Amino acid sequence: MIVIGEIQNPRACQAFSDYLLLQKIEHKVVVDQSSQRLQILVNPEQQVKASELFEEFVNNPNQDKYLQASWQTGAVLKGGKSNLGLMAIWQSGGTLTKLITLVCLLIFAASYFGFFRSIFQQLSFQWSVSEFYRILTPAFMHLSLMHLVFNLCWWWYLGGKVEKHLGSNQLLQILLFTALISNVSQAILANTNFAGLSGVTYGLAGFVWMIGRRTQSNDLFLPNNIFIFLVGWMILGFAEVLPINMANWAHLAGLLTGIGIALLATKKDNNKKATD
Structure with a gap:
């Protein structure tokens, strides 16, 4: 397929995508990894017509026909034929x-379809030299759908920020250190019956928040209100006023570990700048 143009605004891109559907132009919307803009791709045989329509849209994106297209294609989009949304x-x-x-x-799906007991026996926390990986693997198990969705949303938001701006290696280091320290802390200070990525996500929250404060970065930061919400949620967990059990020590240990990694990283950068 051929790129006919790029659009930065997701809503505008959705409107144009809807209009192309009405014009029976097969297309795909992808995210350009370098610019983070949405690209519209069409088949070569429809390139000329699609390019003309794109030019018209760019010149006047507020025409009523684009809004009407979104209404008319509502049923189609619900049927899953739009390539924007989740795919983007x-x-x-x-x-x-x-x-x-x-x-x-995958681990949650296997647990849901009858393999929970065997998965828990293989991946739950265990003090064992021969199964050392079980110090980390509880982070990848989740005990409910809400638990899974909550953690993955934070992982995608915070982990995605770190990987985009600092690279996969930095994210991997944070993942391993925060999973290790948060899991061990929970096992020592509470018990070994725990699961979930929340120790890691709290670590990422601490890391991104502290990096933003230390570097004044406009790209990698966590707003104070979100950080306060996460800390408040953790405090409620320690106070045991919520109707759910939480791995509170894992949360606290993960948060402090993430902050510590950020402090070390920024100190190293400052020292390097001072010697240059």
Whole structure:
């Protein structure tokens, strides 16, 4: 397929995509990894017509016909024929962000379809030299759909930020360190019956928040209100006023680990700048 143009605004791109559907032009919307803009691709035999329509849209994107197209294609979009939406979100993710998301989804699906006991026996926390990996693997298990969705949303948002701006290696380091320290802390200070990626997501929250404060970055930061919400949620967990059980020590250990990694990273950068 051939790229006929790029659109930055997702809503505008959706409107044009709807209009192309009405014009019976097969197309696909993808995210350009370098510019993070949405690209519209069409088949070569429809390129001329699609390019003319794109030029018309760019010159006057507020025409009523584009809004009407969105209404008229509503049923089609519900049927899953739009390539924007979830597909564009998925394509915007980094390699490691996607990989961990898939691992968590597959483990949860296997647990849901009758393999929970065997999975828990193989992946739950265990003090064992021969099965050392079980210090990390509880992070990839989830005990309910809400638990899974909550953690993966934060993972995609925070992990995606880190991978996009600092690379997969930095994200992998944070993942391993925060999973290790949060899981061990929960096992020592509470018990070994826990699961979930929340220790890692709290670590990412601490890392991104501190990086933003130390570097004043406009790209990699976490707003204070979101950080306060996460800390407040953790405090409620320790206070045991919520109707759910939470791995509170894993959350706290993950948060402090993430902040610590950010402090070390920014200190190293400052020292390097001072010697240059």
